[in-house]
Amino acid sequence: MxxxxxxxxxxxxxxxxxxxxxxxxxxxxxxxxxxxxxVVNEGLIKNGEEQIAFDHDCREGIxxxxxxxxxxxxxxxxxxxxxxxxxxxxxxDGDTITIEPWRAAxxxxxxxxxxxxxxxxxxxQSGGYVxxxxxxTPDGNALPIPKExxxxxxxxAQCIGCGACVAACKNASAMLFxxxxxxxxxxxxxxxxxxxxxxxxxxxxxxxxxxxxxxxxGSCEAACPKGIxxxxxxxxxxxxxxALFKSKLA
Numbered sequence: 001m002x003x004x005x006x007x008x009x010x011x012x013x014x015x016x017x018x019x020x021x022x023x024x025x026x027x028x029x030x031x032x033x034x035x036x037x038x039v040v041n042e043g044l045i046k047n048g049e050e051q052i053a054f055d056h057d058c059r060e061g062i063x064x065x066x067x068x069x070x071x072x073x074x075x076x077x078x079x080x081x082x083x084x085x086x087x088x089x090x091x092x093d094g095d096t097i098t099i100e101p102w103r104a105a106x107x108x109x110x111x112x113x114x115x116x117x118x119x120x121x122x123x124x125q126s127g128g129y130v131x132x133x134x135x136x137t138p139d140g141n142a143l144p145i146p147k148e149x150x151x152x153x154x155x156x157a158q159c160i161g162c163g164a165c166v167a168a169c170k171n172a173s174a175m176l177f178x179x180x181x182x183x184x185x186x187x188x189x190x191x192x193x194x195x196x197x198x199x200x201x202x203x204x205x206x207x208x209x210x211x212x213x214x215x216x217x218g219s220c221e222a223a224c225p226k227g228i229x230x231x232x233x234x235x236x237x238x239x240x241x242x243a244l245f246k247s248k249l250a
Contacts, residue, residue: 001027001093005040007052008100010109013116017109019098029089033076034059034066036088053112059084061225064160067167068113069100074164074223082162082225102163104172106210119209120161120177126205127198128181134190149187156184158226168223171212176220178206179236180228186239196243203240 003024010017024040031039034056041051057063066083070076076086091097099113107115134140159180166172182199185191191198214233221230 001029001088001091003027003036003088003091003094004096006096006098007112008109009052009112011111013108013110017112019100027088029087031088032059032084033068033070033086033088034084053114055114056084061085062160064162067102067115067117067162067164069102069167071098074102074167075162075225079222080225080227082160085225102167104163104166104211106172106174107163107166115163117161117163119211120163120174122209123174123178123202123205124161124181127194127201128185130185130190130194132190132193140190143189145188153184153187156180156187156228156232159184159224159228160226162225164223164225165220165228166211168219169212169214170217170219171215173214173220174206174209174211175214175233175236176224176228176230178202179232182236182239183232186235195239196246199236199239199243200247203236 005022005024006019007022008017009020022040024036027036027039034054037052037054044051055065055067057065059066061082061084064082066075068075068083070083070086075081075083076090078086078090101107101109101113102115102117106119107117110116157180159177161177163177165176166174182202185198186195216230218230221228
């Protein structure tokens with residue numbers, strides 16, 4: 001396959017960037033999208049040019065690092081697929097592919113296709129955990145949990161924190177990410193002890209980080225590579241209202 005790439009190049013966070021065109025030749029249809037970029041970078045290095053900076057880690061669809069907007073869609077055109085699991089056979093020979101970083105004020109571009117997503121880390125640090133002692137594995141297994149609740153918790157826990165939901169949202173809202181983290185802990189008995197403090201702190205931190213509001217367009221759910229649903233946002237809103245009411249009573 002021979003492709004034309006329009007890649008966003010930006011030297012650092014303080015300088016402006018622009019699209020630069022590259023030819024990707026001899027690309028195997030069985031390559032992943034990131035492997036294709038590796039081949040392009042090898043060619044750039046051989047020519048004495050600076051390689052394209054992009055994030056990656058496990059390349060198995062579970063780390064959330066491969067944050068690329070491909071032809072205007074976070075992670076590309078295939079549903080429930082991360083960039084590292086997107087294969088070149090889903091494109092056509094001769095295609096022009098536009099590649100750019102996440103576009104959100106809370107995810108500033110550091111270099112080329114790399115953005116700073118530490119805002120998500122700070123949201124997690126504010127409450128996305130269970131700090132109370134839950135005992136060893138046998139103790140945890142001894143707690144009766146309805147299958148429906150455990151299934152919903154596991155569905156929410158699949159969120160990999162990639163930020164595609166923010167990149168896809170016209171408001172750059174982080175509601176889907178935060179709601180997934182709130183949901184998977186609020187649905188389990190181990191997370192009930194801190195449920196009010198958790199949702200209040202995480203929503204407050206989300207607002208402090210400058211993420212926009214949710215207007216229920218559903219673009220976040222459509223872009224999520226793990227199929228996290230809008231049901232989690234509704235659950236988080238209920239958790240937040242409950243916590244706010246209890247805090248006022250206290």
